[in-house]
Amino acid sequence: MRDPLLDLDRSEALRLLHEMVRIRRFEERCVELYSAERIRGFLHLYIGEEAVAAGAMGALRPTDAVVATYREHGHALARGVGAPSIMAEMFGVVEGCSRGRGGSMHLFDASTRFYGGNAIVAGGLPLAVGLALADRMSGRDGVTACFFGEGAVAEGEFHEAMNLAALWSLPVLFCCENNLYAMGTALERSESETDLALKASGYGVTAWAVDGMDVLACAAAARRAVDTVRGGGGPVFLEFRTYRFRAHSMYDPELYRSKEEVERWRERDPIDLFTARLAAAGLLEPGDLDRIEDEVVAEIDEAVRFAEAGTPEPVEDLTKDVYRRAV
Amino acid sequence: MTTTEKERTAEKATVTLTFREAFHEALRDALQRDPTAFLMGEDVGRYGGCFGVSRGLLDEFGPERVRDTPLSESGFVGAGIGAALGGMHPIVEVMTVNFSLLALDQIVNNAATMLHMSGGQLNVPLVIRMTTGAGRQLAAQHSHSLEGWYAHIPGIRVLAPGTLADARGMLWTALQDPDPVLIFENGAQYGVAGELAADAGPVEIDHAAVRRAGDDLTVIAYGGSVPRALAAAEELAGDGVSAEVVDLRTLRPLDDATVLDSVRRTHRAVVVDEGWRSGGLSAEVAARIVEGAFYELDAPVARVCGAEVPIPYAKHLEQAAVPQVADVVSAALEVVGSG
Numbered sequence: 001m002r003d004p005l006l007d008l009d010r011s012e013a014l015r016l017l018h019e020m021v022r023i024r025r026f027e028e029r030c031v032e033l034y035s036a037e038r039i040r041g042f043l044h045l046y047i048g049e050e051a052v053a054a055g056a057m058g059a060l061r062p063t064d065a066v067v068a069t070y071r072e073h074g075h076a077l078a079r080g081v082g083a084p085s086i087m088a089e090m091f092g093v094v095e096g097c098s099r100g101r102g103g104s105m106h107l108f109d110a111s112t113r114f115y116g117g118n119a120i121v122a123g124g125l126p127l128a129v130g131l132a133l134a135d136r137m138s139g140r141d142g143v144t145a146c147f148f149g150e151g152a153v154a155e156g157e158f159h160e161a162m163n164l165a166a167l168w169s170l171p172v173l174f175c176c177e178n179n180l181y182a183m184g185t186a187l188e189r190s191e192s193e194t195d196l197a198l199k200a201s202g203y204g205v206t207a208w209a210v211d212g213m214d215v216l217a218c219a220a221a222a223r224r225a226v227d228t229v230r231g232g233g234g235p236v237f238l239e240f241r242t243y244r245f246r247a248h249s250m251y252d253p254e255l256y257r258s259k260e261e262v263e264r265w266r267e268r269d270p271i272d273l274f275t276a277r278l279a280a281a282g283l284l285e286p287g288d289l290d291r292i293e294d295e296v297v298a299e300i301d302e303a304v305r306f307a308e309a310g311t312p313e314p315v316e317d318l319t320k321d322v323y324r325r326a327v
Numbered sequence: 328m329t330t331t332e333k334e335r336t337a338e339k340a341t342v343t344l345t346f347r348e349a350f351h352e353a354l355r356d357a358l359q360r361d362p363t364a365f366l367m368g369e370d371v372g373r374y375g376g377c378f379g380v381s382r383g384l385l386d387e388f389g390p391e392r393v394r395d396t397p398l399s400e401s402g403f404v405g406a407g408i409g410a411a412l413g414g415m416h417p418i419v420e421v422m423t424v425n426f427s428l429l430a431l432d433q434i435v436n437n438a439a440t441m442l443h444m445s446g447g448q449l450n451v452p453l454v455i456r457m458t459t460g461a462g463r464q465l466a467a468q469h470s471h472s473l474e475g476w477y478a479h480i481p482g483i484r485v486l487a488p489g490t491l492a493d494a495r496g497m498l499w500t501a502l503q504d505p506d507p508v509l510i511f512e513n514g515a516q517y518g519v520a521g522e523l524a525a526d527a528g529p530v531e532i533d534h535a536a537v538r539r540a541g542d543d544l545t546v547i548a549y550g551g552s553v554p555r556a557l558a559a560a561e562e563l564a565g566d567g568v569s570a571e572v573v574d575l576r577t578l579r580p581l582d583d584a585t586v587l588d589s590v591r592r593t594h595r596a597v598v599v600d601e602g603w604r605s606g607g608l609s610a611e612v613a614a615r616i617v618e619g620a621f622y623e624l625d626a627p628v629a630r631v632c633g634a635e636v637p638i639p640y641a642k643h644l645e646q647a648a649v650p651q652v653a654d655v656v657s658a659a660l661e662v663v664g665s666g
């Protein structure tokens with residue numbers, strides 16, 4: 001097989017690397033801010049899975065829609081939701097992308113068509129079907145990309161959404177991020193069929209598995225899938241095989257997996273893998289990595305400054321936006 | 328009386344039609360006038376609607392806009408929410424309120440929360456229609472009145488048409504509303520016929536309505552209980568008791584003002600609700616009366632509610648399980664001190 005690196009120009013390579021590092025460092029800063037009690041509530045980290053969002057999101061147009069889960073900082077960042085407004089959201093201030101009403105699990109941004117931030121497992125899948133239906137009925141050629149974990153595959157809404165999307169041949173890209181654990185429940189402890197692409201293909205949906213630690217594989221799969229979906233080929237299901245390096249949330253003692261297993265997966269850290277590959281291919285120049293780190297740190301510092309300067313929503317506005325039309 | 332109702336009173340020409348036909352006309356009108364509107368649900372197309380409400384609409388509007396779905400309540404209600412986010416005005420039909428429990432996640436966790444949770448960015452202009460209520464011997468999984476549960480949820484509007492005018496007129500207004508609206512159609516009323524102004528159209532959806540004026544007590548009802556309350560008032564009139572009947576129409580947000588205004592005049596109240604008494608809508612209405620008009624009351628607020636059982640099949644038991652005219656009359660006589 002032809003190495004996709006050979007088709008990659010340097011700027012695209014650096015963009016992908018930059019995006020992954022950006023997500024990683026952003027979340028590492030979130031952990032510090034959580035420990036400092038600036039961020040509260042649940043905080044679900046994407047660390048280890050960055051290649052999926054960084055790789056897949058580039059296949060979408062601004063007019064497409066994205067539906068994600070409660071582990072969505074990476075998706076929001078990669079989609080173009082501003083880091084300051086995400087950080088402000090986690091600080092619970094009105095400058096946040098959801099005015100501080102949602103927090104880490106409910107990032108929303110209408111301007112980038114980022115529809116959450118959905119914290120009911122599989123609850124976002126029917127929404128994605130509906131967004132795609134609206135595009136189709138309105139004669140638009142949009143694609144709706146729906147990200148969810150493999151835990152969602154056990155939910156009824158997964159099956160209902162897959163069936164509807166396939167039955168109506170809707171433009172949905174189902175991006176299953178299989179990190180092997182639904183909180184603490186391993187895939188083989190919850191699914192009778194652990195080959196998720198096979199399961200999806202039972203609905204007549206084109207489906208295949210992708211190495212979710214390889215950002216180029218993620219990007220290539222998403223491009224091919226989006227082309228199919230946008231071209232009227234119906235929904236596509238991609239199973240990104242990935243791994244969550246950190247705990248499920250900040251309250252997880254990780255009793256369900258061994259340190260050795262985590263270490264084995266860390267050897268396939270998507271950022272390290274890609275960096276080594278770029279270096280070997282001669283696409284990385286001296287100073288590239290330092291520059292990326294510097295840019296990322298500067299952006300995150302600015303995001304934190306923005307969030308720290310944020311204003312709490314006045315309590316008088318507590319019930320604002322329960323209804324758009326005044327009661 | 329609303330402006331629309333005044334206009335209708337002045338209008339002489341009326342037509343005789345059933346609630347089913349009124350709901351059908353509302354759907355047809357919406358699909359004709361709003362190009363973003365579409366109807367979606369189980370058997371709404373080829374079958375003509377589980378209760379025949381959408382018969383003929385598939386031929387007129389085609390399968391894209393009268394869209395049959397698989398039996399996937401959560402899936403297609405969620406798709407309705409997504410389509411609303413995408414700029415459409417979906418009308419989602421769920422056969423009965425009992426089945427809507429399969430879609431509760433989508434309604435409560437997504438439709439109701441989206442606007443507030445997204446910081447005011449994303450509204451959900453969606454209508455969900457479903458049948459409610461007993462009276463057709465459909466037993467314990469097709470007959471319950473769970474609209475009170477939905478009325479508990481901030482972020483959605485809950486409508487319960489109890490008159491032909493509302494059956495004909497609420498849908499359009501709900502569909503143009505920027506927020507999710509649930510419309511509860513009383514299943515036992517579908518075949519009931521009555522007179523409706525020939526030019527009946529949209530009605531407002533924010534206020535309760537006084538359906539019959541009276542002085543001695545206020546009977547508060549909604550949906551399928553409205554005709555029973557009116558029949559009870561008629562009977563009470565024969566006993567010399569003048570009952571005012573307030574039709575709540577909208578269960579969320581509740582129009583306290585109309586209820587309290589009536590009770591402050593009559594000083595007595597009976598709340599009729601086909602739903603169960605414990606933790607139900609009747610409890611909410613009674614509590615608001617007590618909160619807002621305690622010192623105006625001359626008697627404790629009375630409630631006539633569904634018996635606290637799963638609705639049984641046998642006709643006599645089913646009838647015994649839901650409020651009947653005689654129950655309302657007897658409760659009314661009790662509160663006016665003639666019981």
